[in-house]
Every structure is written in C-alpha cells, then in structure tokens.
Amino acid sequence: MKDTALTKIHEQMGGKMVAFAGYNMTVQFEGVNIEHETVRKGVGVFDVSHMGEFWIKGPKAFELVQRITSNDVAKLFDGKVQYSCFPNDKGGIVDDLLVYRMNEETYLLVVNAANIDKDWEWVKKQNINDANIRNASDEISQLAIQGPKALEAMQKLTDENIIDMEYYTFKNLEFAGVKDVILSTTGYTGSGGCEVYIANEDADQVYKAVLEAGEEYGIKPIGLAARDTLRLESGFCLYGNDIDETTSPIEAGLGWITKLTDGNDFINRPYIEKQKEEGITRRLRGFEMIDKGIPRQHYEICDADGNQIGEVTSGTMSPMLKVGIGMGYIQKEHAKFDTEIFIRVRKKLLKAKVVKIPFYKG
Numbered sequence: 001m002k003d004t005a006l007t008k009i010h011e012q013m014g015g016k017m018v019a020f021a022g023y024n025m026t027v028q029f030e031g032v033n034i035e036h037e038t039v040r041k042g043v044g045v046f047d048v049s050h051m052g053e054f055w056i057k058g059p060k061a062f063e064l065v066q067r068i069t070s071n072d073v074a075k076l077f078d079g080k081v082q083y084s085c086f087p088n089d090k091g092g093i094v095d096d097l098l099v100y101r102m103n104e105e106t107y108l109l110v111v112n113a114a115n116i117d118k119d120w121e122w123v124k125k126q127n128i129n130d131a132n133i134r135n136a137s138d139e140i141s142q143l144a145i146q147g148p149k150a151l152e153a154m155q156k157l158t159d160e161n162i163i164d165m166e167y168y169t170f171k172n173l174e175f176a177g178v179k180d181v182i183l184s185t186t187g188y189t190g191s192g193g194c195e196v197y198i199a200n201e202d203a204d205q206v207y208k209a210v211l212e213a214g215e216e217y218g219i220k221p222i223g224l225a226a227r228d229t230l231r232l233e234s235g236f237c238l239y240g241n242d243i244d245e246t247t248s249p250i251e252a253g254l255g256w257i258t259k260l261t262d263g264n265d266f267i268n269r270p271y272i273e274k275q276k277e278e279g280i281t282r283r284l285r286g287f288e289m290i291d292k293g294i295p296r297q298h299y300e301i302c303d304a305d306g307n308q309i310g311e312v313t314s315g316t317m318s319p320m321l322k323v324g325i326g327m328g329y330i331q332k333e334h335a336k337f338d339t340e341i342f343i344r345v346r347k348k349l350l351k352a353k354v355v356k357i358p359f360y361k362g
Contacts, residue, residue: 002093004049005014005141005203021113023050028223035226036319039191040362041213043147044222051114052137060131065107068126070266072259076101081168081184084257091271092245095119104179112239141203143196150193153214176209178202189235229316235286242313242327250275252284283335289324291350300344301328309334325359
C-alpha cells in the first residue's frame, strides 16, 4: 500500500484512512455531508496525489497524443486543458483523462489512479513512432482546491492573476513560495476552483499554505467520499462505474469529447463513426428517485412490469437535493427525459424518473 506525501499529516488530522487504488487515502474527516456542503458553498481541499501523470515530449508527441485520445488535440493551445478518453480497440474506453498542452512538443496526461499501470502499458504499446514518454506518477503530488471561494482564497499564494483564468486553462507559476507549480482551473466537483501539481517534496509546504490561505473562507480538508457525491451530483462519469472497457463514449454521452474532425484518426475511429451513424441500443442516463430510496451500483433498472431495462452504475443520496440520484445504462426506448422507470431495491420496485444532468446546479 502506497502513501501519498500527505498521508501522515492526514492521519494526524484524524482522517479516516482506507485502501483506494493501491494507496492509503482519506475517505473522510468530519463527515461526507459536512464536507460536501463545504465545497458547494465555500472551499475545500482534496489530496488527489494518487492520480497518474505521464509526460509526452518531442517532435512525435502530438502525433502520439492525437492517436491515443478521442478529443481533437489540434484544438489545444499552450496553457489549455482538454478532457478526453483513451479509446480501446474493441469500442470501449481504456480510461478517461485530462490532456495539458505545455507547448507544441510537450503534453501532460493526467489519468485515474486505479488505471496508472494499465494506462502506461497502453501508451507504451501505442508509441510506435518513439515519442519521448515518461511516467512521473510517483514524483508528483496533486491538490484539488474546490468551491466557489477557491480561486479567491488561493490568489493570496501567487502574484499571477488566477481569479480571471478561464475554465480548463492552466498556468505554470510560483505558488506558496514554490516555483514551477502547474495550476489549472479544473476539478471533479462542479463547483469551480483549481488543481495544483507539485513535486512530492513541496507537498507539505504547499498544503499548509493552502489551509492557511483558505482559513478566513472556512476551508476544510475533504475526503474521497465527498469527492464521489460531488462528482455524481454534477453528472461526471467515474471510471470503473459509469465507463469502462466495455462502454463506448457514445453510449456514455461522451460524444462531445469524441471528435470526428479531419486528421483526428484516433484508435478505432471507424467503430465510433458507425455508432454515430447507426445509433446505439442503450444510453447512460441520470435519474432521480420519486419514491424514497437510495440507488446503488448494480441495482436493476426496470419498467413498470418489472422487466429489467438497465443497470445502475452510480447512486447516492444527494446531500444538496436530499433525494436519491443515480446514473445507469438504460435501453434507448426507455431513455427519454422524464420517462418513469423503477429501481429494484431489496425486491421492491421504487419509482424514479430519467432527468438531465447535472442533478445540481450551484
């Protein structure tokens, strides 16, 4: 079990630790609902140092990143971030990721913690033109400072203007007295804020500075449990739940990161083109409970007669809406918005309806 550079600090702070993706991570501090609301209304800080980071460099870098990711890397400019996925060769998804363009020959790929080894093998396998690639996952710590007050609070730690940064952009700057920090206006909560990438040896200094800078805004350390409820309320996919090696980006509603532009010949593009032309048999949809109940992964989604028409991929009780919410793959004839569906919970059929995501707009 690996520790992050901040594991010991979180243990001292009373964080409840669990094994997650091979790391000793904090699942919660004060409690999921308190932490969730802190991020929605103010600012919270997550240690997400378990995430993976790959550098792709050199004259062949663009060619490799363009081929292995579904979005159009040609649309990127220096300082821009792109959400994308690695399509596999069977119509599914190896992983979803962020692509950072440093310059025309330098890209940073940020991948999910549970998939680091698998993703790295995939990138190596696809590197047929010998781009300069390096797995820097064990060298980099990452903090996600999230919430409507996050940028205002973090402005204290840098002379660069970060408050006016556009969504999904980044700067390389001095932050909390540390040089060469990557700060991006990205996140997995839907409440705004930023993420910062730092060397492991600087993590302690930066983390303490972040907590101090955010003190007047009521900053709290936040665990992984609230990260999950926040992302689900915002309708963000979780790899391993809502997307995986068997789900296509089109089924998952990720057609917007699957660009069929000229020159974007990503892996298995013809399969995606065929799906877009011929249609699909199921869709990933959000749903809200009408009857009282909490949907969970793998629960059956049924029609009024109890026939299974899908399966829940993610579900929880929404801390902000105070109702059960979830996502799942549903047969397309039952996937229209406002369609009445039923979730089988302990042999009972509980009424729900298909809704647009995000569930919560705050």
